[in-house]
Amino acid sequence: MAVSEKTRKIIWGEAGGRCAICRVQVVTAGTDYDDPSVFGEEAHIVARSKGGPRAGLLDDASIDSHTNLVLLCSRHHKQIDDQPGHFTVDRLREIKAQHAAWTRSLSEATPGRPKLVPNPGFPQPRVLTLITRGNPLWNMIKSSVTFEYALPDGLPAENEDLIMEFLNVVQDYCDIAAELHSVRENRDAEKGLQSYLSRLAERNFLVGAFVRQMLLTDGSGQEGTPWPMLRVKVQPASHATITDEGGRPFPNEQPSTGASDKEQSA
Structure with missing residues (x-):
């Protein structure tokens, strides 16, 4: 029986x-030449096949019913089955x-289209915090509900692969x-991040990050939902500038990748 x-x-x-x-929206926008791309998948909660993940006692009619299906992106569909x-x-x-x-x-709350806007109740960060240890980055991750990143163009393939793996x-x-x-779970997460930070430092890359306090709103004028957004940027140490919190550069200061600390645990 197929999904109707x-x-x-x-x-x-x-x-x-x-x-x-x-x-994440599982339909991308179309282009001038192509239709929108769909990467949403109707995933079974109880598997259809007897040897599948979470296989159990459901009759054929229930297996493909909407109560036994959940919409996921292709990446998370694979994760739940793995x-x-x-x-x-x-x-x-x-x-x-x-x-x-x-x-x-x-x-139901509002008729408008949801969007993220800066939270006026919080000062917005002007500079990235230099991240050399796993613990500070993990604390930022735990306090965020969304994520964006930046990395330089024109990198050698091996460096870009490492950066993309880290992100x-x-x-x-x-x-x-x-x-x-x-x-233990939190400590393991810190160590996992620390490992990547150390590998990037060995290749003279810096990692900067901040959490920007945002609101998820729909333009109705009602108070939005807090939606902290983590921003992570990876760049060569030679392209970085050390500044104060206001963005004013310190004279004669060169950033350090922290490569000498790569064995230090988070």
Whole structure:
């Protein structure tokens, strides 16, 4: 039995066209020459096949019903199937229900289109904080709900691959930070970030970051939802300038990659 067109409409409508885990829109804009790209997938909570992840006792009609499907981006679809011990049936049903409630809150509270705007109650950072240890970056990740990044163009392939690998790790930690509660889990996250910071330092790259306090609003005039945004930038040490908090450069100061501290744990 296949997923019906009606079921697909229900799934996409309940999810607002967003992945239930990362809440990213799973349809990209079209171009002058191409249609929009779709990377959303209707993922089974209880697997259709007997040997699949979270396989259980559901009849054929229920397997492909909207109650057993959740809209995910392709990356998180693969993750939940690769990690069924963490993404249990109950956990996925909770994720789906929470996401549906969040989607309804956006549409019911206001008629406008959601957007991020600076939170006027907080000063906005003007400079990036130099990050040389895993602990400060992990604390920023835990306090953020969204993530953006910047990296230089024209890098050798091996350097760009390392930077992209690091940024993917940061994105992954942003996705799961709220689910890591034990001291061990947090410590392991810090060490994982520290490892990448040290490898980047060995290649003379600096990592800067800040958390920008934003609001998720829809233009209705009502108070928005706090939506802290982490910004991470990787750049060659030779391109960086040390400044004070107001952005004024210190004379005769050269930034350090911290490469000599690469063995220090976070």
